[in-house]
Structure formats: C-alpha cells, structure tokens
Amino acid sequence: MDHDKVRDVDPAVADALEGEVQRQRETLQMIASENHVSDAVLDAQGSALTNKYAEGYPGERYYGGCEYADEVEQLAIDRATELFGAEHVNVQPHSGTQANQAVYFAMLEPGDKILSLDLTHGGHLSHGHPANFTGQLYEVEQYEVDAETGYLDYEGLAEHAAEFEPDIIVSGYSAYPREVEWERIQDVADDVDALHLADIAHITGLVAAGVHPSPVGVADFVTGSTHKTIRSGRGGIVMCDEEYADDIDAAVFPGGQGGPLMHNVAGKAVGFKEALEPEFEEYAEQTIANAKALGERLSEHGFSLVSEGTDNHLVLVDLRESHPDTTGGDAEEALEEAGIVLNANTVPGETRSAFNPSGIRAGTPALTTRGFDEDDCRTVADLIARVVDSPDDESVLAEVREEVATLCDENPLYE
Template sequence: MTSSHSHLAETDPAVAEAIAGEERRQEENLEMIASENHVSEAVMEAQGSVMTNKYAEGYPGERYYGGCQHMDTVENLAIDRAKELFGADHVNVQPHSGTQANMGVYFATLEPGDKIMSLDLNHGGHLSHGHHVNFSGQFYEVEQYGVDPETGYIDYDEVAARAAEFDPHMIVSGSSAYPREFDWERLGAIADDVGAYHLSDIAHITGLVAAGVHASPVDHADFVTGSTHKTIRAGRGGMILTTEEHADAVDKAIFPGGQGGPLMHNIAGKAVGFGEALEPDFVDYAERVVANAKTLVDVFTDAGIQPVSGGTDKHLLLLDLRESHPDLTGEDAEDALDDVGVTVNKNTVPGETRSPFVTSGIRIGTPALTTRGMGPDAMTTVGELIVERLNNPDDPDVASEVREEVDRLCAEFPVYE
C-alpha cells in the first residue's frame, strides 16, 4: 500500500502496529469470507478524511448544525449515484450498517409484537431478520421459512401456504448464506396476497444487483436494504431504497428515530464506491465474481464435497461437510484453512445438528479474490488447495505445501500495488 501512517506511528505505535499487521495479513492471506472485500485506496482516503470531524444531523438542506454545505454535497452524491445504480425513487444512505437499515424499516412500518416472516438463520437467513438473540426477534413475533431439505432451494408454494396461515405484517427476503437467487416477484406477490409489506435485504449482493448480473428486487419490494461494503466495495455501512410513499417514514425512523449524527466519512466512502460501481468495468468485475464462484463449485463437486443446493447463482457457496468429512466440523475446517492463509468462516447448514459455534459447514466467497484479479485458473488452484487441506487437516507436510502455494498466489495477485 502507498498509504502512510507516520503520524499514527508517532502518536500511538500500538495501534499503528496493529494496522500494519492487518495490512500484511490481508496481503498475505486469501480472504474468502463472503461478506468481505477490498475497497479501493480512493474509498479509504474518503473514509479517513476530515469528514470524520463534522456533525451533520438531519438531511441535505435540513441540517441541525451549520457548516454542512460540503456534507450536503457528498451525501447528495451518494444518494444520486445509488438512485442511478439501483433505479430507486428514494435512497437513505445514513444507516451505519445493513442491520440498522433493517431496523429503520421495521421502525418505520411495524409496532412491537407485529409479525415478521423470514428465512431461517440455519437455512441462510440473517440475525436481523428475526433471530431470537437479535432485537428483531425480541420486538416482533417471527415465523421462519426454510429450504427444501432435498434440493436446498426455497419452496415458494410452502412460503405462500405458511404466509396465509401466519398472516404476517411483513415478509423479509434476502440472506447471508443462501447461494441461490430469490424469486423477488413471487415473494412480492405472496406479500401482496396477505396484505404484508415486502422487505428485501440485498446486503450480500448489492454489487451484483447494481451491475445487473443478479435480479433486482426494487420493483417487487416496498423496501430494499443492503450493506454498502460487500460486493459493491463502497464505504462500510448500510442503505435503504424505497418509494416516495415511504420516504418520510424511513427517513424519520433513521434520524431521529434510531441514529444521531451520520458518519459522514463513511458516507463519503459510499459516494466514492458508488461512483466506481457506475464505471463500465464494474459489470465485468461482478460477472467474474459469479464465474469464479461457479468454478469453485466444479472443483468441490469433483472432489466429492457437496455444496448446499448443488451450486450457486452468486458470489458465495456453502459447503456441507457432513457426508464428505463426517469427523471434520466447520470450526475445524475454518481453523485448518486459516493455518495455511485461507480465510473462510464456519457456517450452519440446513438440518444443522451442531452448535452454531461449531457447525457442519463452511461459507466461501469470491468477491475479495476477484478484486485481486483472480480468474478461473487461479480460482481452480485455490479450490484444489482448499480440498487438499480439508482432506489432510492434520498433515504438517500438506500444510506447508499449501501455505507455499498460497504465498505464491498472494504475490502474483497483490491487493494494493
């Protein structure tokens, strides 16, 4: 990297050392956590700018503090670029995360005790969709749908039947570990049939939707939420897309309802990243993300390791290790791969019997390696290295050989030149 931390090194060497260590770790390891990516140096410069010094409570043109003219410029750029990327009527870029974007929608539309229907966490859903340890599961009554145990796909006829019985106020679609596209139109129709709102959470696939390589829910959902740092590589945070009908309610739910001052340095990073996503080469990037994930599916399938649902339509795949490696937990697999410089995360799988702290699967994503410039050949090599390590988790010679090859790949495909 070309960035300098000279002031930080002098003022706080302990923090400077930790940051330098993380820079080395990212350069020297293959980041394959599906929710992670490498943003550009331009995005990092925006996020590390003097924007961090300014309070800007309120919205452009309606701030509660003076001196916000440049804050207004940056926030309007982020909003306008998001509107262009997603074709939305109204965009709020102030949520600090995707979860807080979901909170804003819930608070704008629901009362405590109202009913939410969403995808089960063990089947690929997300904590903020109604899990009992999250505020969403504590404030609302939740019914969850799952995937067909045979196919790994969502059964929309079952969703429709359960919605008719449960009569929810809101149906939530979207996931953190479901590898297939959602049928947004069908889910929107199911929500309409029972008089429910439809919230689509595209946290993982914002970049794929923006690039047009994944179907968009904007025309089939009342609200679309998402993260702004995963496949879209913008400033870390969240956003809400909606119609003019719901604009005021959403804005009030975010500020003053759920947050105070917006993180303007993050919003500057969002504006920069959205601008980058509007460039023609971003479509090529998104297409390669999906192609690389499909390449990994082929490698794992050939090795007898079964991806949930048999494959993927997007940037991630979920490996169920129970048949191919019955004695290897997701936690074991994560640790074994981490030892050789491949970073993934343990993940529950449909029909999970182990603790979520142990799990029977691992989730693998391609956004970060694609950002590094890797294509099918390199991705095939990465997949083969993962298979070799999973097949020999306790063999130090294999570990050494895999680590050597990981080092070679990291040197060939640097994160920052």
C-alpha cells in the same frame, strides 16, 4: 500503504494496522461478506469528514457548516438512485442491520409479525433471531429452504404466510447461493396483505451491476450493505418508493441513530461512482464466474454443495457427507492456518451447534478484486480440498501456505 502519522502517536495501533494490511496481502480473503475497497475509498473514509456532525439530511441539517457534507451525501444519494433505479434512497445507516431496523421501526409496532428465513437455512440475525432486537420486539416465525434441494421453498413460504398472516415478509439472505425470485415472494406478500422487505446485503453489487435480478420496484423496501460485493464505504442503505420516504428517513434519524458517519458516506459516494463505471459490471460477472468455478472444482473433489452449485458470489459446502468427522469450525481453523480465510456456517438440516456447524461458506468478491480468474479459483479449490482432507497434517498446511503466498504475490494488494 504506511501509517507513519499513527506510529508517531500510537505505535501499538500502528503495529496492528500494519499487521492487518500484511494479513490481507498475504492471505486469501474468502469470507463472502468481505472485499477490498480501492485506495480512493480508503482515502475518503479517512478524510476530514470524520470531524463533522451533520444530523438531519442535505439542506435540512441541525448544525451549521454542512455545505460539503450536503454535497457528499447528495452525490451518494444520486449515484445510488442511478445504480439501482430507486425512487428514494437513504445512505445514512451505519450497517445493513440498522437499515433493516429503520424499516421495522417505520412500519411495525412491537409485537407485530415478521416472517423470515431461518438463520440455519441462510437467513440473518436481523431478520428475527431471538438474540437480536427483532426477535425480542416482534413475533417472528421463519420459513426454510428445501433441505433436499437447498432451494427456497416458495410453496412452503406461501402456506406458512397464509397461516401466520405476517405484517412483513423478509427476503434476501446471508448464505443462499441461488438467485432469488423476488416477484414470487411479492405475490405471497400481496396475498396475505403483508409488506415485503428485500435485504440484498450480500448481493448489493451484483444487483447494481445488473447480473442478479433486482427487487427494486418489486419489494416495498430494499436494504443492503454498501461494502461486500459493491466495494464502497462500509455501512448500509435503504431504498423505497416515495410514499414511504418520510417515514424511512425519520426512522433512520432521529429514530435509530444520531449523526451520520460522514466519512463513511463519502466512502459510499466514491464506491458508487466506481460501480457506475463499465468495469464494475465486468467485475461482478467475474465474481460469479469465479464462484461457479470454485464450486464446480470443489464438487469434483467430492464436496457436497448446498443446492449443488451457485448463481452468485458464494458457495455453501455441507461437510457431513464428504467429511463426517470434520466440523465447519475444524475446517475454518485449519484453512486459516494455511492462509485461506473463510467461515464456518450452518447448512439446511443442521445437526450440530451454530457455534461449530457442519458447513463452510466461501465467497469470491475479494479474490476477484485482487484479479483472480476461474483458473485461479480452481487452484484455490484444490488447496481447500487438500487442507480439509488433512486438517491436522502440518506438512500439508505448510505446503498450502507456500502456494497461497505465490497466488498472493501474483495478485498483489495495496502495493
């Protein structure tokens, strides 16, 4: 992978691009929302569709010259429809947050009520945090997981919904390691006459592969990211029943954004095609198997896992019991120095600041893309334990860096 044409024009940017490729090659990417797309997806996203404005939708554009943009977007729509079994799909959102925004703008008025999971319990900013537009435009209350078990408190959710009477209930999470019982949340929404938005941003690929229960056909709206576990072009997606199609499309364009990023839509189309191949189900299954192996070995090292394990692509570690003097920020910084990149994360019952919380979140999508198996992930867990046990020991960090380099050499990336 070279950037010679960029270097001819802008050596500084070329240096940064080549540095990023090298960083990804030489470190273990374990941020649960990150992955490594294929060369084909990279090529699509760097294509001449970068130059094309295509405001509107296939066959109904506001500009001329859209015949190939139409073809690409329709391929993305058709493939997503096949992957998820949705009646209607909009592939234009620039991100998962803008996909959520489209649902809110289509269905809610300012001041309407949203009930969603608290951010410190695994929710997302776009579900109602006061720093986000959702917390500023709507009245938001939040439910929680059971702080003792780490599992969603469905009964507490039902009680909260009955009292709050929300207009929409948001499910789907950014740091929840267990399967979601979509039907139970839909039952709650039905009981209080609320809409149900299921945000599958993190598990889009797992749902597409059929290794995690799907909310499509259960929830009124399903949104997601199109990178993360599904490894396609970066952006978002909205799925819904046909009765909501016109409202959702209008909320995406012109309601929330202008022309779609057609090069990203091309990347989505290519990634969706890859996800339709039988190998993708094997990848998704391996991603979960790797996360389970990672979590089990971390538990053997004495780390406390929220909910005591995982059903999906991530593990959430609460450091307060095993390493009371080490914050998530401390662990993240030391691990990155050793070549393992993950993120500090809040945990249920958080007692520290969200800027330097008590937990770390580790995911296996990118490791699995590189070819890691369960044994590799157990080795990674051993390395994580060594670093977190001695975050200030430079000799330990150096030794782990060497072992990370060996793992990366054995599982090369972007050769």
